[in-house]
Every structure is written in C-alpha cells, then in structure tokens.
Amino acid sequence: xxxxxxxxxxxxxxxxxxxxxxxxxxxxxxxxxxxxxxxxxxxxxxxxxxxxxxxxxxxxxxxxxxxxxxxxxxxxxxxxxxxxxxxxxxxxxxxxxxxxxxxxxxxxxx
Numbered sequence: 001x002x003x004x005x006x007x008x009x010x011x012x013x014x015x016x017x018x019x020x021x022x023x024x025x026x027x028x029x030x031x032x033x034x035x036x037x038x039x040x041x042x043x044x045x046x047x048x049x050x051x052x053x054x055x056x057x058x059x060x061x062x063x064x065x066x067x068x069x070x071x072x073x074x075x076x077x078x079x080x081x082x083x084x085x086x087x088x089x090x091x092x093x094x095x096x097x098x099x100x101x102x103x104x105x106x107x108x109x110x
Contacts, residue, residue: 002062006059007058007061008047016092020090023086034078057093058092058094060094083096
C-alpha cells in the first residue's frame with residue numbers, strides 16, 4: 001500500500017499540473033511493480049501548497065507497510081526513481097520522504 005502525497009508549491013503548480021497528471025499512472029505502475037502491490041492498494045493525492053522559497057518546490061511523501069524485502073537500500077533506490085519521475089514532470093527540485101508504518105497501529109477504511 002503506497003500512500004503517496006505530492007505537495008507542489010502553488011507558484012509552480014499551474015505550469016506543471018498537466019504534465020504531472022499525465023505522469024501519475026506511470027508512477028503508480030512503477031510503484032506497484034517495485035513494491036509488489038495491486039493498483040487498488042494505492043492512494044495518491046497531488047496538493048498545491050504554500051511553501052517557502054528556500055525549500056524544494058515539490059515534496060513527495062510516501063507511506064508504506066514494512067516487508068522484509070523493503071530494505072533501506074531498496075527504498076533509497078525507489079526514492080531516487082520517484083524523485084526523477086516527479087522532477088521530470090514538474091521541472092522543479094523534488095524532495096522525497098518514504099516512511100514505513102506500524103501495522104499494529106494502522107487502520108484504513110475505504
């Protein structure tokens with residue numbers, strides 16, 4: 001279950017909205033493949049935000065459930081791929097943060 005939020009500075013959002021929307025399906029496909037999950041497990045959101053000028057224009061935050069094969073090294077590689085894909089669509093500096101959730105404290109209702 002990748003829960004992915006892409007926060008885009010409102011000053012650059014209008015210029016990259018269409019390209020980012022086009023890129024979302026390929027990002028989802030890549031995450032499903034790399035994390036071994038079905039499309040139905042994904043939750044994506046793109047949000048324009050007010051950000052400070054001295055930080056990256058795009059901030060990607062992803063939460064996933066831990067699994068033995070989701071090692072730190074593998075997640076760093078995934079973060080790099082994600083940063084490149086979002087950067088390609090937005091033409092802006094991108095920061096990526098990936099965190100794993102505690103399964104015993106996670107509840108999801110759909």
